[in-house]
Amino acid sequence: MCIFAKDNITNIINMAQKHIPDSSCQYFNEKEETLTREQIEALQLERLQATVKHCMNSPFYKARFEEAGIKPEDIKTLDDIRKIPFTTKKDLRDTYPFGMASTSLKDCIRLHSSSGTTGNPTVILHTQNDIDEWANQVARNLWMVGLRPDDVFQNSSGYGMFTGGLGFQYGAERVGMLTIPAAAGNSLRQIKFMTDFGTTALHAVPSYVTRLKEVMDQAGVDPKTDTKLRVLAIGAEPHSEEQRRRIEEMMGVKAYNSFGMSEMCGPGVGFECPEQNGLHFWEDYYIVEIVDPETLEPVADGEIGELVLTTLCREAMPLLRYRTRDLTRVLGRSCPCGRNHVRIDRMKGRSDDMIVLRGVNIFPIQIEKILMQFPELANNYLITLTTDEDNDNMTVEVELEELFTDDFQRLLKLTSDVKRALKDEILLTPHVKLVPKGSLPVSEGKAVRVVDKRTVYQ
Numbered sequence: 172m173c174i175f176a177k178d179n180i181t182n183i184i185n186m187a188q189k190h191i192p193d194s195s196c197q198y199f200n201e202k203e204e205t206l207t208r209e210q211i212e213a214l215q216l217e218r219l220q221a222t223v224k225h226c227m228n229s230p231f232y233k234a235r236f237e238e239a240g241i242k243p244e245d246i247k248t249l250d251d252i253r254k255i256p257f258t259t260k261k262d263l264r265d266t267y268p269f270g271m272a273s274t275s276l277k278d279c280i281r282l283h284s285s286s287g288t289t290g291n292p293t294v295i296l297h298t299q300n301d302i303d304e305w306a307n308q309v310a311r312n313l314w315m316v317g318l319r320p321d322d323v324f325q326n327s328s329g330y331g332m333f334t335g336g337l338g339f340q341y342g343a344e345r346v347g348m349l350t351i352p353a354a355a356g357n358s359l360r361q362i363k364f365m366t367d368f369g370t371t372a373l374h375a376v377p378s379y380v381t382r383l384k385e386v387m388d389q390a391g392v393d394p395k396t397d398t399k400l401r402v403l404a405i406g407a408e409p410h411s412e413e414q415r416r417r418i419e420e421m422m423g424v425k426a427y428n429s430f431g432m433s434e435m436c437g438p439g440v441g442f443e444c445p446e447q448n449g450l451h452f453w454e455d456y457y458i459v460e461i462v463d464p465e466t467l468e469p470v471a472d473g474e475i476g477e478l479v480l481t482t483l484c485r486e487a488m489p490l491l492r493y494r495t496r497d498l499t500r501v502l503g504r505s506c507p508c509g510r511n512h513v514r515i516d517r518m519k520g521r522s523d524d525m526i527v528l529r530g531v532n533i534f535p536i537q538i539e540k541i542l543m544q545f546p547e548l549a550n551n552y553l554i555t556l557t558t559d560e561d562n563d564n565m566t567v568e569v570e571l572e573e574l575f576t577d578d579f580q581r582l583l584k585l586t587s588d589v590k591r592a593l594k595d596e597i598l599l600t601p602h603v604k605l606v607p608k609g610s611l612p613v614s615e616g617k618a619v620r621v622v623d624k625r626t627v628y629q
């Protein structure tokens with residue numbers, strides 16, 4: 172039963188959910204995807220007001236609104252969103268497990284939870300309608316990049332609490348594709364599924380694509396000739412444009428960036444269209460703000476800040492002005508593809524991932540971008556921070572595409588070229604170690620790029 176049942180908006184979406192368009196149509200939800208800016212904003216205001224009202228069922232938001240001295244009726248324009256206090260991950264932890272819910276548990280059918288390595292885990296609840304809407308968003312994305320019911324979709328994400336598994340599963344099923352829930356790991360089996368079942372689309376974290384290609388090389392399987400693969404959905408972890416182009420080249424396919432986070436639902440929040448000019452964030456589902464992480468004031472389009480998201484269609488656990496910690500910027504609000512949903516740049520990283528070394532702020536993605544410019548270097552790298560005799564240092568280990576240890580001069584020159592290029596980017600000179608391909612660790616889920624062994628944290 173839909174909580175916003177009497178609300179026209181949800182009825183429109185529910186109708187869209189039941190409808191799979193004709194394969195020749197470039198939109199999955201044509202009406203929502205082609206809204207003009209004015210229509211998007213009118214819809215957002217209507218949905219924001221309904222969401223805020225609905226949030227008053229949550230003990231957390233009720234108290235928050237009372238503390239801030241605001242009432243749902245105070246939200247008269249979209250700009251009034253700025254009257255609402257931000258919600259943070261800490262709020263989710265403090266209200267663990269069910270204190271954020273805006274519906275009773277009886278209305279919920281699913282719970283996802285993050286690992287909680289730093290304190291209480293966070294819990295995200297879903298009603299049936301939330302799950303349907305989530306599938307709808309993922310389906311819209313997959314359709315946008317040309318996938319149709321006759322495609323074969325393989326998902327190499329872990330199933331379970333990690334939303335990349337079930338999220339893509341339901342979305343791909345909604346499109347009507349044949350789905351292969353291969354789950355994470357076991358690369359040889361992944362490759363066998365791909366060749367035997369004629370997989371045309373694969374979802375994977377970018378670091379895993381590199382690993383998969385290595386195993387393909389060892390097994391003598393060429394993705395370009397031995398598989399039918401034509402589309403990759405890559406995301407869940409930061410990666411540079413250079414990394415994406417490399418992945419496209421080595422696999423011989425288009426690789427589209429996919430953004431999601433469990434707090435919003437999971438994958439589906441933002442996705443690149445065939446123009447590959449930023450991720451369309453779906454503004455019929457979310458209000459997107461970019462704010463200065465220090466002052467919390469909005470920044471101008473084009474300027475980097477923290478991504479803040481407000482859910483507009485969620486029932487079990489709507490979140491208002493959720494501080495994602497992800498840093499990015501607005502690229503534009505129109506697109507040659509016909510969608511006017513805001514275009515967001517690939518994530519620069521999370522503010523929590525920023526390395527502060529000897530007072531200099533560095534994002535791992537800056538290092539990746541430089542490494543990927545050297546064709547002699549492979550895709551896997553590891554940044555280790557250590558304290559040596561009271562000095563904090565960075566060591567960048569990166570795998571070589573091909574071993575040429577016999578040519579010592581060449582190795583030395585490459586090492587010093589990489590060092591210099593990194594210094595130009597990050598303003599510090601790291602140690603650089605070129606290591607054989609396959610020698611650095613590969614994680615099953617999101618890649619671990621930084622190991623901090625410093626004794627004194629800065």
Ligand code: ADP
Nearest residue numbers: 285406407408409429430431432433497518521
């Ligand atoms: P966790 O918080 O445990 O990592 P999530 O799966 O919810 O669990 O992760 C969401 C986060 O993953 C985002 O906030 C963002 O930092 C990162 N992320 C997701 N998709 C992308 C992407 N396409 N590019 C960069 N980072 C991404």
Ligand code: ZN
Nearest residue numbers: 444446506508
């Ligand atoms: Zn577009």
